[in-house]
Amino acid sequence: MSSIRTIFFDAVIIGGGGAGLRAGLQLAQGGLKSAVVSKVFPTRSHTVSAQGGITAAIASDDPNDDWRWHMYDTVKGSDYLGDQDAIEYMCRVGPQAVDELEHMGLPFSRTESGRIY
Incomplete structure (x- = not known):
C-alpha cells in the first residue's frame, strides 16, 4: 500500500x-x-x-514614446473606467519589466536592427 x-x-x-x-x-x-x-x-x-504580447513604452522605434502616452492611451481605451493608479504603475514600470524579462532570457520579436518592437 x-x-x-x-x-x-x-x-x-x-x-x-x-x-x-x-x-x-x-x-x-x-x-x-x-x-x-x-x-x-x-x-x-x-x-x-x-x-x-505585452505592451510597454520602450521607445524602440519612436524616440518620443513615453510611459505617460501609454498611460493616457490605456486610460482612454478603458473608457476611463480602469483603475488609474494601477494603470499609472503598470505603464511607469513596464519598460523596466521588459528589460528584466529580456535579461532573464525571454525571447522578444525584434526589428532588423535588433531592437525589441
Whole structure:
C-alpha cells in the first residue's frame, strides 16, 4: 500500500504562465518555499500563446514614446473606467519589466536592427 506524501509550502501559485512563474521566482528569492502548479508545460502557457504580447513604452522605434502616452492611451481605451493608479504603475514600470524579462532570457520579436518592437 502506497502512502500519500505531504509537502508543505509557504505559497502555492496556480498557473505557470508569465505572471505565475514571475511570482514564484520573487517568492523564492525572498526565501519562501513556493510551488507553481500548471496544467500545461510553461512553454505551452497562455502567456506564450497570447497573440497581443505585452505592451510597454520602450521607445524602440519612436524616440518620443513615453510611459505617460501609454498611460493616457490605456486610460482612454478603458473608457476611463480602469483603475488609474494601477494603470499609472503598470505603464511607469513596464519598460523596466521588459528589460528584466529580456535579461532573464525571454525571447522578444525584434526589428532588423535588433531592437525589441
